[in-house]
Amino acid sequence: MYQPINTPQQTVNLSLKAIIEQKPWLVLLLLFFATYCVNLLLPRDLWVQDEMRYGEVVREMLSTGNWLVPHLNGAPYPDKPALYFWIICIVSSLLGQGEFAFRIVSTLATLLAGIGIFQVGNFIAGRQCGFWASVLFGSSLLTLIVGQIVRMDMLLTAMTIFSWLMLLHFDRNPQKRWLFGFWALCAFSLAIKGPISLLFTLLPGAIWIINKNGVASLSKLRPIIGLLAILGLVAIWVLAVYQSGQGAYLSTIWHQQLVGRTINSWSHKEPIYFYLLLLPILIMPWVGPILSGLTKAFKQDHALSRSIIIFAMVPLVGISLVSGKLFIYLEPLVPALCVAGAMAIHPVDAKIKTSPWFSWPPVLYLLAMSGLIIYISQHYLNQTASHALWIAMATTTLAIMSAISTRFNFNHWLYATSMTSVIFSWLIFGGMTTLLNPLFSARALAHTVSEHAANTKPVAVINVTRGILNYYASRTFTEVDLSSAESWATLHPDALLIIKTSDLATAFPNKVIPSSCKVNHTFQIELKEYHVLAQC
Incomplete structure (x- = not known):
């Protein structure tokens, strides 16, 4: 009797499936290093605005030795807690101060988050669910962005995932170590991002416990003890700040960050449904599986399924009610969405044809990204426009390959889409960011400042956001400010001035500056033109 002959493609896929089942960690680590670490090795400056601002906070913290209170351009910086900057300072002390030290923290936080989401998925629905939840998380557009920029949001995401994991373990086996871990992670998240972090950790955790076991069961979390412990840690830091003679900083936090932001939360520049419009794009290329998984979780009357819904929807509603809306704020709820997506993926018969609802959105997404790259190359890139067009062609090729993969069976489509995401990361976050680097870096401007202004010579920034040009x-x-620019320049004739072109007519209505200045250099940063003026 004749035996069927396996084609090479079948053999490879069977081997890959076996490796995923037997050594999922190995596959996940390889995907992680391919997606993130290759780009990490490519040089990139810190970009205006947030990256440069955080870089300057760390630089001043290291240069002054004042780690207790973050400073920006010499003034206390109340916008973010100190823990994230402490972590960067420690890494900088080990690896040297520079862009790599900043970026590797985000990379390691992404790895930590990926480990956590594997554990959560494994707890809820087994190893295959954990594996695919981690793959979906690491290759989603929003994670690709947040995992490769200098911000604290990926650290908050990791804290969110592990607080969820601690709560799941505590509910199954109510030991003190799980409860301690949950409250410790809530405290860490607070020290990383501030009070808004509790929307992602404490609030959904408490709501899930109440939903599962009733209001009376909330006492098992020891909320009074937990909150008092967090307040105690905050009180220790407050006392240390007060004793150091920097008590005015505490007043600024209270009035500007807590009271001010609470009042302003009721004033919305963007509509309350802003995040709902963005979310389908930010979870590409997995929007089909994720929405299908959420629908499945809604229909299931199961406590673990409800935890997915609660850890996704409660933070979404919470941040939608906050006035300041940035798409990056959605990252901590992406893990719950990816667990839902994995639940839609792993029970599917691997041999069936892939649903168009799953397979065609990634094709349209890649075509849209290719069009965006072409637009950027034509409007914002000059000498490097041809390089961007090559990247656009490569992205279009990925879209064609993705379209071909729609005819594959489900397993093959999953493998193809995962690998497409790796290559997409190289093209966009390796190739395009290198081309865009001169447009968002202030390094050249800073070198001009250093060349024309000694440390004792005054340098003024006129109507420029605090701290975005200092680092380099x-x-x-x-x-x-604009109203006092002309008088200040008159009093300091030897000073160096930094001003946007759009502000020149307002700041100097007599137009003597910049025509009278012997030094007049222009720089394009963040699509704005800046002048560096001296010897006027």
Whole structure:
């Protein structure tokens, strides 16, 4: 009797499936290193605005030795807690101060989050669910962005995942170590991002416990003890700040960050449904499986399924009610969405044809990204426009390959889409960011400042957001508003001025500056033109 002959493609796929089942960690690590670590090795400056601002906070923390209170351009910086900056400072002390130290923290936080989401998926529905939840998370557009920029949001995401995991373990086996872990992670998240972090950790955790076991069961979390412990840690830091003679910083936090933001939360520039419109794009290329998984979780009357819904929807509603809306704020709820997507993936028969609802959105997504790259190349890139067009062609090729994969069976489509995401990461976050680097970096401007202004010579930034141009100049600037720019320049004829072209007519209505300045250099940063003026 004749035996069927396996084609090479079948053999490879069977081997890959066996490796995923037997050594999922090995596959996940390879995907992680391919997706993130290759780009990490490519040089990139810190970009205006947030990256440069955080870089300057760390630079001043290291140069002054004042780790207790973050400073920006010499003034206390109340916008973010200190823990994230402490972590960067420690890494900088080990690896040297520079862009790599900043970026590797985000990379390692992404790895930590991936480990956590594997554990959560494994707890809820087994190893295959954990594996695919981690794959979906690491290859989603929003994670690709947040995992490769300098921000604290990926650390908050990791804290969110592990607080969820601690709560799941505590509910199954109510030991003190799980409860301690949950509250410790809530405290860490608070120290990383501030009070808004509790929307992702404590609030959904408490709601899930109540939903599962009733209001009376909330006492098992020891909420009074947990909250008092967090308040105690905050009180220790407050006392240390007060004893150091920096009590005014505490007043600024209270009035500007807590009271001010609470009041402003009822004033919305963007509509309350802003995040709902963005979310389908930000979870590409997995929007089909994720929405299908959420629908499945809604229909299931199971506590673990409800935890997915609660850890996704409660933070979404919470941040939608906050006035300041940035798409990056959605990252901590992506893990719950990816667990839902994995639940839609792993029970599917691997031999069936892939649903168009799953397979065609990634094709349209890649075509849209290719069109966006072409638009950027034509409007914002000059000498490197041809390089961007090659990247657009490569992205279009990925879209064609993705379209071909729609005819594959389900397993093959999953493998193809995962590998497409790796290559997409190289093209966009390796190739395009290299081309865009000169447009968002202030390094050249800072070098000009250093060339024309000694440390004792005053440098003024006129109507420029605080701290976004300091890092590469390695110094603080005098901040001058438009109304007093002309008088300040008259009093300091030897000063160096930094001003946007759009502000020149307002700041200097007599137009003597910049025509009278012997030094007049222009720079394009963040699509704005800046002048560096001296010897006027």
